[in-house]
Amino acid sequence: xxxxxxxxxxxxxxxxxxxxxxxxxxxxxAAATAGTEKTKMWEEEEEAQDCGGMDExxxxxxxxxxSSDMADVAxxxxxxxxxxxxxxxxxxxxxxxxxxxxxxxxxxxxLETMISELNPPLSNYDPQPPPPPPPQQSSVTSLSIxxxxxxxxxxxxxxxxxxxxxxxxxxxxxxxxxxxDSSTDMYNYDLKAAIPGKVVYNNSSLNQAHNIxxxxxxxxxxxxLKLKPSSINGPFGVPIPSESSSTRPVVLxxxxxxxxxxxxxxxxxxxxxxxxxxxxAEALVNQISFLAVSQAGAMRKVATYFAEGLARRIYxxxxxxxxxxxxxxxxxxxxxxxxPYLKFAHxxxxxxxxxxxxxxxxxxxxxxSMNQRMQWPTLMQALALxxxxxxxxxxxxxxxxxxxxxxxxQEVGWKLAQLAETIHVEFEYRGFVAKSLDDLDASMLELxxxxxxSVAVNSVFELHKLLARPGAIxxxxxxxxxxxxxxxxxVEQEASHNGPVFLDRFNESLHYYSTLFDSLEGSLxxxxxxxxxxxxxxxxxxxxxxxxxxxxxxxxxxxxxRNRMGSxxxxxxxxxxxxxxxxxxxxxxxxxxxxxxxxxxxxxxLLGWHTRPLIATSAxxxxxxxxxxxx
Amino acid sequence: xxKRPKFCINDHVDILIEILKRLDGRSLGVAASVCRLWxxxxxxxxxxxxxxxxxxxxxxxxAVRPVVVALGGYKKLYMGCVRPVQSRLGxxxxxxxxxxxDVEVQLSLSLFCVxxxxxxxxxxxxxxxxFGGDASxxxxxxxxxxxxx
Numbered sequence: 001x002x003x004x005x006x007x008x009x010x011x012x013x014x015x016x017x018x019x020x021x022x023x024x025x026x027x028x029x030a031a032a033t034a035g036t037e038k039t040k041m042w043e044e045e046e047e048a049q050d051c052g053g054m055d056e057x058x059x060x061x062x063x064x065x066x067s068s069d070m071a072d073v074a075x076x077x078x079x080x081x082x083x084x085x086x087x088x089x090x091x092x093x094x095x096x097x098x099x100x101x102x103x104x105x106x107x108x109x110x111l112e113t114m115i116s117e118l119n120p121p122l123s124n125y126d127p128q129p130p131p132p133p134p135p136q137q138s139s140v141t142s143l144s145i146x147x148x149x150x151x152x153x154x155x156x157x158x159x160x161x162x163x164x165x166x167x168x169x170x171x172x173x174x175x176x177x178x179x180x181d182s183s184t185d186m187y188n189y190d191l192k193a194a195i196p197g198k199v200v201y202n203n204s205s206l207n208q209a210h211n212i213x214x215x216x217x218x219x220x221x222x223x224x225l226k227l228k229p230s231s232i233n234g235p236f237g238v239p240i241p242s243e244s245s246s247t248r249p250v251v252l253x254x255x256x257x258x259x260x261x262x263x264x265x266x267x268x269x270x271x272x273x274x275x276x277x278x279x280x281a282e283a284l285v286n287q288i289s290f291l292a293v294s295q296a297g298a299m300r301k302v303a304t305y306f307a308e309g310l311a312r313r314i315y316x317x318x319x320x321x322x323x324x325x326x327x328x329x330x331x332x333x334x335x336x337x338x339x340p341y342l343k344f345a346h347x348x349x350x351x352x353x354x355x356x357x358x359x360x361x362x363x364x365x366x367x368x369s370m371n372q373r374m375q376w377p378t379l380m381q382a383l384a385l386x387x388x389x390x391x392x393x394x395x396x397x398x399x400x401x402x403x404x405x406x407x408x409x410q411e412v413g414w415k416l417a418q419l420a421e422t423i424h425v426e427f428e429y430r431g432f433v434a435k436s437l438d439d440l441d442a443s444m445l446e447l448x449x450x451x452x453x454s455v456a457v458n459s460v461f462e463l464h465k466l467l468a469r470p471g472a473i474x475x476x477x478x479x480x481x482x483x484x485x486x487x488x489x490x491v492e493q494e495a496s497h498n499g500p501v502f503l504d505r506f507n508e509s510l511h512y513y514s515t516l517f518d519s520l521e522g523s524l525x526x527x528x529x530x531x532x533x534x535x536x537x538x539x540x541x542x543x544x545x546x547x548x549x550x551x552x553x554x555x556x557x558x559x560x561x562r563n564r565m566g567s568x569x570x571x572x573x574x575x576x577x578x579x580x581x582x583x584x585x586x587x588x589x590x591x592x593x594x595x596x597x598x599x600x601x602x603x604x605x606l607l608g609w610h611t612r613p614l615i616a617t618s619a620x621x622x623x624x625x626x627x628x629x630x631x
Numbered sequence: 632x633x634k635r636p637k638f639c640i641n642d643h644v645d646i647l648i649e650i651l652k653r654l655d656g657r658s659l660g661v662a663a664s665v666c667r668l669w670x671x672x673x674x675x676x677x678x679x680x681x682x683x684x685x686x687x688x689x690x691x692x693x694a695v696r697p698v699v700v701a702l703g704g705y706k707k708l709y710m711g712c713v714r715p716v717q718s719r720l721g722x723x724x725x726x727x728x729x730x731x732x733d734v735e736v737q738l739s740l741s742l743f744c745v746x747x748x749x750x751x752x753x754x755x756x757x758x759x760x761x762f763g764g765d766a767s768x769x770x771x772x773x774x775x776x777x778x779x780x
Contacts, residue, residue, distance in 0.1 A: 374745065378744060381698065382737075386694075416748075423697075585735065588719070588720055
């Protein structure tokens with residue numbers, strides 16, 4: 001795990017710096033010198049195998065600590081930290097001048113010694129669990145940290161802290177220090193959060209910390225700010241000995257309130273970014289990160305991805321455009337398996353194509369999304385089983401270039417050919433590599449005359465990428481028209497992520513991806529789920545952080561596509577009831593269909609989660625089909 | 632007094648087949664454990680064919696058989712697709728939907744095909760990453776997983 005060491009300063013420096021909460025400026029992470037060891041200890045404790053006597057990992061570093069004593073030692077370290085914090089500035093100097101040095105390798109006893117040395121005023125340190133602070137103005141829930149990120153890890157609400165800190169202005173001029181979070185930082189702050197002690201170092205309030213007195217709960221709250229910038233990537237289950245938390249006052253937080261606050265902060269940050277107000281935006285991004293932690297499940301993940309996108313936009317660390325297609329293919333496969341969206345897309349599109357090809361003896365499908373190879377086995381099988389026997393099936397796949405120069409399109413073709421042979425379907429395959437669809441030209445495809453061969457064109461989640469470049473979509477649509485397809489099936493995300501105003505796009509995509517992530521929550525295979533989330537996270541990053549040609553996830557709504565297709569000369573072909581039936585049955589099969597809804601909208605099918613439609617399948621044919629002889 | 636010859640079903644295999652054809656999946660499995668003869672009969676794929684399509688009112692076109700056989704046979708179709716599909720859908724409330732069975736069958740066939748496809752080894756090496764020689768058919772896994780209640 002990466003950690004930021006360079007922000008650790010010895011205690012005395014805190015008193016000098018003031019951090020104004022709303023415009024965070026350059027916040028630096030705070031920890032006492034003992035804190036380094038403490039965090040290190042916690043980290044190692046997490047990693048330590050239970051290996052009998054001495055803890056192995058610490059032994060490597062020269063510390064002799066028994067594994068069974070770990071929790072105890074950790075507590076003592078924290079205690080020491082507190083002690084050192086309370087001691088007045090000159091109180092520590094004797095440590096420097098003292099010629100007695102204690103050997104810290106036996107950590108336990110060393111700590112004891114240090115504590116007793118520094119410890120005159122702390123005789124009232126009470127290791128028993130304090131009475132819980134009486135409910136203050138905002139509602140509170142109890143802190144319990146389980147082992148995985150799924151547990152609601154609460155942190156106190158920022159506004160409470162800030163309000164109490166203002167209240168204490170006369171007592172201490174320090175405002176709580178905010179941990180810096182760079183969203184790409186892998187610092188495992190989870191550990192810090194597990195320590196329900198001080199993360200904010202506020203000198204005078206530290207004194208109060210040890211007067212475990214319920215009446216000073218407001219000062220408790222001041223300290224209880226668990227600043228926990230989260231790391232972006234996935235779960236970090238830390239087996240935290242939460243038993244030690246019983247000796248500390250606990251923070252109570254309302255996570256639902258935090259959820260609302262989180263959304264507001266996200267939007268505020270986006271607004272700041274739009275207005276180019278980057279200092280505010282930066283502070284808000286930090287806030288988002290640790291507010292996100294207070295949420296559980298989908299909201300947390302969505303918030304972290306959006307925070308990452310915003311951070312990239314603020315710091316201008318634009319993501320490289322996805323060049324590694326094999327990786328994104330893998331991600332897409334997991335997405336395919338985790339949730340029914342892609343399956344729905346394939347089945348409905350196939351149904352439309354099947355119906356359009358009725359009675360034809362030779363059919364040709366041109367697939368713009370050849371990375372979606374799972375669509376074709378089922379079409380082939382349906383063609384094989386259709387009454388009257390299968391037609392001759394020709395497939396032209398168009399896909400992006402593979403980074404490792406492997407001919408993945410040919411591999412797919414080979415597998416399909418094997419399947420075709422097994423089920424006795426005459427099959428022909430051709431793969432085209434094209435960096436972008438508008439590089440295509442109808443003449444490249446070697447189309448045969450229409451009476452001989454019927455054409456269908458298929459595009460799943462590909463057309464919106466063309467909107468990044470002016471003129472591209474028009475060119476592609478005209479090329480499609482040249483192919484004279486019987487049917488053109490389009491599956492696209494049902495969302496408006498291509499508006500001119502950044503804030504609107506942000507808002508829309510926040511709701512869209514929240515819904516999408518919610519629907520993923522029910523899936524049981526955690527690895528698949530995680531990969532799907534990464535897949536979607538990349539899309540989020542693209543929508544939020546990229547601009548211009550790089551921003552390829554330019555989703556548009558069904559109506560927008562209808563207009564576009566209409567003006568390009570296509571008329572809608574209604575998806576029949578068979579498609580609807582198949583889609584509904586498919587959804588029932590999948591997780592009992594809970595939450596997923598199929599809707600029919602003027603001949604198009606929409607799949608959504610509860611009330612929110614998420615993807616739309618539509619089919620189009622040419623406006624007028626001139627009676628033609630082969631031209 | 633003339634003793635009537637005892638009737639032993641095992642002497643009349645054609646009748647036995649007719650009877651076994653009408654059993655449901657579980658009973659067929661049980662029947663397979665009765666004796667060697669019965670076991671051999673149940674191994675015969677055509678018995679499973681009726682099991683798969685008995686509910687479909689117009690029986691499926693003849694073209695189906697070679698396809699199913701080529702993709703792995705009726706028993707596999709039943710065990711892998713038809714049974715999970717039926718049991719999964721049977722759980723949910725379906726009121727008067729006559730078309731459901733047809734769609735179920737279609738879906739089962741599609742999934743069966745996908746399963747076969749996924750098990751295909753890679754062609755010119757690799758075969759698309761995880762599908763190359765992957766024993767477990769990922770697309771059908773969702774059928775095996777417990778449904779979120």
